[in-house]
Amino acid sequence: MKEEAIRMKLRIAPALTILGVVALASAPAAVAQEQSGAMQGHQAVLQAPDDLSPVDGEDTPVHIHLTRDARPTASKGGLSTEARRTANMTYHGGKIMPSAATKAIFWGASWATYTGDKITGLDAWYAGFNASNYSKTGGEYTGTNGTTNSGSSFHQGHVIDTSAATGGGSTSAILAEVCKVITSPDPSGNGYYPVYTDVKRGNAGYCAWHSAGSCGGKPVQFAFFFNLDGDAGCDPADTTTGHSQGLAALANVTAHELLEAMTDPASPGAWYDSSGAENGDKCAWTFNVPSVVFPNGTRWKVQGEWSNAAYTAGTGYANSSGQKGCLDGH
Numbered sequence: 001m002k003e004e005a006i007r008m009k010l011r012i013a014p015a016l017t018i019l020g021v022v023a024l025a026s027a028p029a030a031v032a033q034e035q036s037g038a039m040q041g042h043q044a045v046l047q048a049p050d051d052l053s054p055v056d057g058e059d060t061p062v063h064i065h066l067t068r069d070a071r072p073t074a075s076k077g078g079l080s081t082e083a084r085r086t087a088n089m090t091y092h093g094g095k096i097m098p099s100a101a102t103k104a105i106f107w108g109a110s111w112a113t114y115t116g117d118k119i120t121g122l123d124a125w126y127a128g129f130n131a132s133n134y135s136k137t138g139g140e141y142t143g144t145n146g147t148t149n150s151g152s153s154f155h156q157g158h159v160i161d162t163s164a165a166t167g168g169g170s171t172s173a174i175l176a177e178v179c180k181v182i183t184s185p186d187p188s189g190n191g192y193y194p195v196y197t198d199v200k201r202g203n204a205g206y207c208a209w210h211s212a213g214s215c216g217g218k219p220v221q222f223a224f225f226f227n228l229d230g231d232a233g234c235d236p237a238d239t240t241t242g243h244s245q246g247l248a249a250l251a252n253v254t255a256h257e258l259l260e261a262m263t264d265p266a267s268p269g270a271w272y273d274s275s276g277a278e279n280g281d282k283c284a285w286t287f288n289v290p291s292v293v294f295p296n297g298t299r300w301k302v303q304g305e306w307s308n309a310a311y312t313a314g315t316g317y318a319n320s321s322g323q324k325g326c327l328d329g330h
Helices: 004-012 109-113 118-129 171-181 245-263 308-313
Strands: 031-036 038-043 063-066 101-107 154-161 191-200 206-215 218-227 324-327
Touching: 063 245, 101 118, 101 171, 109 154, 109 191, 118 154, 118 245, 154 171, 171 191, 171 206, 171 218, 191 245, 206 245, 218 245, 308 324
Parallel strands: 101 154, 101 191, 191 218
Antiparallel strands: 031 038, 031 154, 063 206, 206 218
């Protein structure tokens, strides 16, 4: 979800390099453990401060995934904010992601002793997403560099960094973590690096967000996720797949953020509707079936994603505003 006031600011002002990241560069480099199948030792090196450049020109997250109870409900003339939106998204002149080279980052001290299903589960989610029917729900959108889902996406495993994690209030802080542990970002600019922290959401009104920046001069897409264990505000209420509640919650918001990043990755923006809602926002917290099966045999309770084509053809399922444009590829 792009908060409208911030979206207006981004439309008016050119993208600015965020100042104040020098303080981030003074933090000591942490030793990260790189995972790609088997564990390998990896020394993380913090990039120079002039390599950390959030492209949206704002240090406050913009592309946020609101919780169940924080979704827009303001009314005018008796209509909700969602109901007043134009149904279909429109193109705003930017790039899309033709494919995604994903590598997950698990950040926080508690990951050192973690024995649950979230790390292996999310690796399986990303591996299964590639070439899935679910991934194809965003395959109709074009940008200056091609069409979404036209290339071959692939998952490169994960990295564990057991230094103390921060919350999600600063995009530059999360970008600094990405640049610290991802020493060779994907050269195509389609690298997507989700950061899963052990920080609880607390009173924040969102579950996750995505953004864009650069590390060492290479464009990167990245995302932030709270620890959603026991968090009712970000819980899809999965009762069929056998995943832990924490994994199920992260899997659903992971779906939301990745497909938004692919269709609307960076300023000036690509695809969103008249209120700034991206494809994931338009179908947030709506589920068509109990679970969606990925090609690797894993099952996930994931929200649908908005399809202009499905809405126009009348072949989608309804979002919370009754607009039938959501698809889940099941």
